Amino acid sequence: MTKLQGNKSNNTALLVGTLIAAALIALALFAGRGKSSEARADAASGTEVKANFDLTNKPVVGDANAPVEMIVVEDFKCPACKQFEANVFPKVENDYVKTGKVKVYSVAWPFLAEVAKLDEDDSKYAAQAGECAFEHGGGEAFSAYKTILFRAQGSESEIWATKDRLKELAANVPGIDQAAFAGCLDNDETAARVDANEKEVDASGVNSTPTVFVAGKKIENPGDYAQLQSAIDAALAQ
Numbered sequence: 001m002t003k004l005q006g007n008k009s010n011n012t013a014l015l016v017g018t019l020i021a022a023a024l025i026a027l028a029l030f031a032g033r034g035k036s037s038e039a040r041a042d043a044a045s046g047t048e049v050k051a052n053f054d055l056t057n058k059p060v061v062g063d064a065n066a067p068v069e070m071i072v073v074e075d076f077k078c079p080a081c082k083q084f085e086a087n088v089f090p091k092v093e094n095d096y097v098k099t100g101k102v103k104v105y106s107v108a109w110p111f112l113a114e115v116a117k118l119d120e121d122d123s124k125y126a127a128q129a130g131e132c133a134f135e136h137g138g139g140e141a142f143s144a145y146k147t148i149l150f151r152a153q154g155s156e157s158e159i160w161a162t163k164d165r166l167k168e169l170a171a172n173v174p175g176i177d178q179a180a181f182a183g184c185l186d187n188d189e190t191a192a193r194v195d196a197n198e199k200e201v202d203a204s205g206v207n208s209t210p211t212v213f214v215a216g217k218k219i220e221n222p223g224d225y226a227q228l229q230s231a232i233d234a235a236l237a238q
Contacts, residue, residue: 049205051213059134059142062103073211076126077112082150122161129166131190141175
């Protein structure tokens with residue numbers, strides 16, 4: 001067995017050096033673990049956002065053969081969604097939907113009523129109503145009803161999208177079978193679809209509304225039409 005040679009002073013210096021080296025290694029390992037935790041936290045917070053939706057039976061407007069898919073994740077109680085619907089979507093509709101280049105899917109994500117701790121989840125009622133409008137009126141009726149919903153939007157902190165109110169608003173859309181719509185909403189016939197939407201939103205890492213995807217890629221600032229237009233044009237060029 002080979003032993004360390006030298007006097008007591010040298011042995012002490014060696015021991016101190018060894019302890020310092022061990023401390024530095026431990027610090028590096030801790031830092032590495034910290035970075036991994038931060039990466040997991042970023043992923044959980046929605047830093048990595050990727051469209052993960054089954055678009056079967058999702059409300060959609062536009063030509064079924066349109067080459068580019070756009071997905072809008074929205075809550076009908078969301079003021080920013082109302083602004084997107086009023087100021088940005090009409091441009092998309094005019095430039096790309098009506099020309100057969102883009103089809104737009106709506107994914108209702110009802111969360112604001114829950115955040116506000118309201119006694120009734122009118123975010124979910126509104127989401128179900130949108131699905132019922134699509135089911136009993138088609139894409140154009142759904143689009144018209146969605147526009148009316150946003151125009152009638154009340155405060156986030158108040159229950160305004162009651163089932164009675166939602167049926168009143170639907171009466172303004174000629175393309176909707178009113179009796180079928182009322183039955184659909186009263187019997188929560190589309191509740192399962194809305195629940196499925198919520199799971200897909202979670203799986204996609206979405207944490208705000210409106211969130212917009214073009215050809216599967218998230219648009220960082222959907223309120224900026226120039227940015228949205230650039231993404232659509234790039235998708236069309238592929």
